[in-house]
Amino acid sequence: MNRKILGEQIHGHLQLYRDLGVRYVSRPAPSAQNRKPKTKNPESPPAETVIAAGETVVTAGETLEAILADIGNCRRCKLAPTRTNLVFGSGNPRASLMFVGEAPGADEDEQGLPFVGRAGRLLTLIVESIGFRREDVYICNILKCRPPNNRNPETDEIAACEGFLFRQIAAVQPGVIVALGTFGAQTLLKTTETIGKLRGRLLDYRGVKLIATYHPAYLLRSPLEKRKVWDDMRIAHNYIRALPRQ
Numbered sequence: 176m177n178r179k180i181l182g183e184q185i186h187g188h189l190q191l192y193r194d195l196g197v198r199y200v201s202r203p204a205p206s207a208q209n210r211k212p213k214t215k216n217p218e219s220p221p222a223e224t225v226i227a228a229g230e231t232v233v234t235a236g237e238t239l240e241a242i243l244a245d246i247g248n249c250r251r252c253k254l255a256p257t258r259t260n261l262v263f264g265s266g267n268p269r270a271s272l273m274f275v276g277e278a279p280g281a282d283e284d285e286q287g288l289p290f291v292g293r294a295g296r297l298l299t300l301i302v303e304s305i306g307f308r309r310e311d312v313y314i315c316n317i318l319k320c321r322p323p324n325n326r327n328p329e330t331d332e333i334a335a336c337e338g339f340l341f342r343q344i345a346a347v348q349p350g351v352i353v354a355l356g357t358f359g360a361q362t363l364l365k366t367t368e369t370i371g372k373l374r375g376r377l378l379d380y381r382g383v384k385l386i387a388t389y390h391p392a393y394l395l396r397s398p399l400e401k402r403k404v405w406d407d408m409r410i411a412h413n414y415i416r417a418l419p420r421q
């Protein structure tokens with residue numbers, strides 16, 4: 176890459192880190208980022224353990240591919256007719272760090288990928304601020320289809336779709352889940368507490384550590400809250416660094 180362009184990119188990143196309130200950038204933790212690539216043995220026996228998550232049956236050992244195949248051309252809620260693309264999720268299927276947002280927006284609906292608009296670019300910086308690359312983590316949403324005009328997810332839509340998310344978490348088996356925004360946190364924790372009350376400490380989602388923090392789209396509107404997100408990400412990062420090497 177041209178050195179001038181590279182220099183400009185580095186300068187741009189540093190500027191944004193300053194905006195985030197980041198004072199230093201950690202090196203990747205070997206136990207987290209250097210997890211082995213997914214090498215699921217096709218000969219391995221099918222899933223055995225079954226965990227109930229609300230009314231959803233979550234089958235341990237299920238692959239993301241199997242969940243995506245099960246979603247298919249989903250018509251289980253009223254968002255199906257208005258979507259352009261279903262947005263399943265993207266990233267490392269064996270990530271130690273998993274981000275759960277709310278629902279696709281216009282850019283995501285267009286491209287079929289999560290967090291690719293302005294909020295997505297900010298999420299990439301948040302990921303990189305703790306020494307991960309975006310491709311190291313797994314990113315998805317509660318809803319796989321865009322609500323019209325980016326309105327909030329509705330209760331019946333969450334109820335119809337959340338089972339896919341629970342199964343994705345069981346498939347990825349992350350060390351830490353970062354719930355982005357109120358809907359992500361409340362859906363996983365089955366609570367009505369506000370994000371302001373939930374953030375700032377490690378919580379539990381079925382034995383997996385979870386940290387709730389503000390959604391990047393909210394940060395674009397309220398940049399002064401970026402510092403709190405940085406604090407939350409440091410908590411997540413410190414926990415992952417302490418995990419035994421995989």
Ligand code: SF4
Nearest residue numbers: 249251252319320336
């Ligand atoms: S939002 Fe979820 S439940 Fe609704 S149609 Fe899309 S994939 Fe199906």
